[in-house]
Amino acid sequence: MTTAPILIIDDDATFNAVLVRAFVRRGMPARGVTSPDEARAVIRQAAPELVVLDLNLAGTSGLTLIPELLAARQDCRIVVLTGYASIATAVEAIKLGAMQYLAKPVEIDAILAALEDATPEIEGAITAEPMSVSRLEWEHIQRILQANEGNISATARALQMHRRTLQRKLGKRPSPFAPLAGGS
Amino acid sequence: MTTAPILIIDDDATFNAVLVRAFVRRGMPARGVTSPDEARAVIRQAAPELVVLDLNLAGTSGLTLIPELLAARQDCRIVVLTGYASIATAVEAIKLGAMQYLAKPVEIDAILAALEDATPEIEGAITAEPMSVSRLEWEHIQRILQANEGNISATARALQMHRRTLQRKLGKRPSPFAPLAGGS
DNA sequence: ACGCGGCTGCGGCATTTTGTCGCGTGCGAC
DNA sequence: GTCGCACGCGACAAAATGCCGCAGCCGCGT
Numbered sequence: 001m002t003t004a005p006i007l008i009i010d011d012d013a014t015f016n017a018v019l020v021r022a023f024v025r026r027g028m029p030a031r032g033v034t035s036p037d038e039a040r041a042v043i044r045q046a047a048p049e050l051v052v053l054d055l056n057l058a059g060t061s062g063l064t065l066i067p068e069l070l071a072a073r074q075d076c077r078i079v080v081l082t083g084y085a086s087i088a089t090a091v092e093a094i095k096l097g098a099m100q101y102l103a104k105p106v107e108i109d110a111i112l113a114a115l116e117d118a119t120p121e122i123e124g125a126i127t128a129e130p131m132s133v134s135r136l137e138w139e140h141i142q143r144i145l146q147a148n149e150g151n152i153s154a155t156a157r158a159l160q161m162h163r164r165t166l167q168r169k170l171g172k173r174p175s176p177f178a179p180l181a182g183g184s
Numbered sequence: 185m186t187t188a189p190i191l192i193i194d195d196d197a198t199f200n201a202v203l204v205r206a207f208v209r210r211g212m213p214a215r216g217v218t219s220p221d222e223a224r225a226v227i228r229q230a231a232p233e234l235v236v237l238d239l240n241l242a243g244t245s246g247l248t249l250i251p252e253l254l255a256a257r258q259d260c261r262i263v264v265l266t267g268y269a270s271i272a273t274a275v276e277a278i279k280l281g282a283m284q285y286l287a288k289p290v291e292i293d294a295i296l297a298a299l300e301d302a303t304p305e306i307e308g309a310i311t312a313e314p315m316s317v318s319r320l321e322w323e324h325i326q327r328i329l330q331a332n333e334g335n336i337s338a339t340a341r342a343l344q345m346h347r348r349t350l351q352r353k354l355g356k357r358p359s360p361f362a363p364l365a366g367g368s
Numbered sequence: 369a370c371g372c373g374g375c376t377g378c379g380g381c382a383t384t385t386t387g388t389c390g391c392g393t394g395c396g397a398c
Numbered sequence: 399g400t401c402g403c404a405c406g407c408g409a410c411a412a413a414a415t416g417c418c419g420c421a422g423c424c425g426c427g428t
Binding site: 335336338339347348351355 | 403404405406407
């Protein structure tokens with residue numbers, strides 16, 4: 001049984017909080033930290049079994065924490081998250097011992113599934129409907145937009161999309177979400 | 185040390201031949217095959233220590249060969265190549281035991297380096313460019329596609345996009361990799 | 369004050385990319 | 399054999415996007 005709470009290491013305070021909440025709500029105690037040092041402190045106190053690790057910790061790579069986590073607890077299960085995904089880092093992360101590597105935006109369920117994946121009992125039900133491409137896009141755009149303090153031009157550049165297109169996208173409310181009729 | 189030649193598994197005959205040649209020219213005997221079955225045949229005869237595996241083998245995933253290769257020879261070192269890089273498949277490949285995951289186009293030297301260098305280095309900073317929307321989309325699609333075992337129709341349904349559109353997107357091989365403008 | 373550079377919103381196209389249909393094929397189940 | 403399902407692909411209209419340009423606002427250095 002997990003004694004120590006799930007450790008969430010992510011410098012994005014908002015996202016971090018959301019994650020912690022989501023876990024707690026599911027009956028899984030979680031502890032969020034936003035810096036490698038905080039993380040180390042927690043690790044020393046009580047090595048967690050489950051960890052959600054953001055790769056981009058205020059400039060430094062969360063990758064370096066993986067060995068430390070594993071050193072503290074061999075059966076530690078780590079899921080690496082990142083908003084700046086790259087194949088290279090993904091490969092690194094897995095080789096270092098992470099269980100999964102997911103790109104933000106990601107659904108809580110996906111993280112849970114990844115974390116529990118090792119446990120055959122748990123039904124990994126992929127049934128959870130994946131976000132539609134448009135939804136994913138929307139979330140991503142919002143994230144970057146926020147990172148750019150609402151600056152549309154900057155966001156467009158960061159996303160390598162046309163400012164005009166971004167404007168148009170933003171102008172449209174993502175309201176109509178086809179509930180995928182057919183109920184079945 | 186290596187008794188069996190390097191095994192090149194890639195359905196792209198041309199590229200395959202190029203690779204084999206490149207290896208041979210460097211004094212490393214290589215054997216090229218273009219189908220999973222051929223590969224299995226070779227493996228049964230003489231399990232190779234070094235393998236270059238293309239992920240996209242005429243529709244089927246080369247991923248399935250990884251366990252077989254490892255079963256045949258535990259110290260088998262596999263480098264996965266792919267023209268359609270995605271984080272999802274990269275993670276899978278590494279988890280299955282591949283040593284490296286490289287995206288085509290790739291230089292022979294990179295493959296060699298990957299085959300010989302077993303020790304990855306933990307590099308620090310991550311390139312912080314957010315993924316372009318198209319890249320994000322690509323990653324997402326790959327993930328779902330994998331979750332659906334390559335079933336295009338099912339994936340399209342899950343993503344709530346038209347099968348035709350998905351086909352078209354998948355058909356477009358180009359690297360969704362953006363030039364990573366500017367840098368920060 | 370004035371010019372400069374950056375951001376925003378928006379009006380038009382010309383291009384691309386989609387949504388949709390339909391057709392033919394292969395495969396496994398009944 | 400027939401049915402259901404998946405695949406690949408051609409065709410074409412509808413929508414989205416890329417790419418102009420223009421005008422208004424702001425903050426800034428001269």
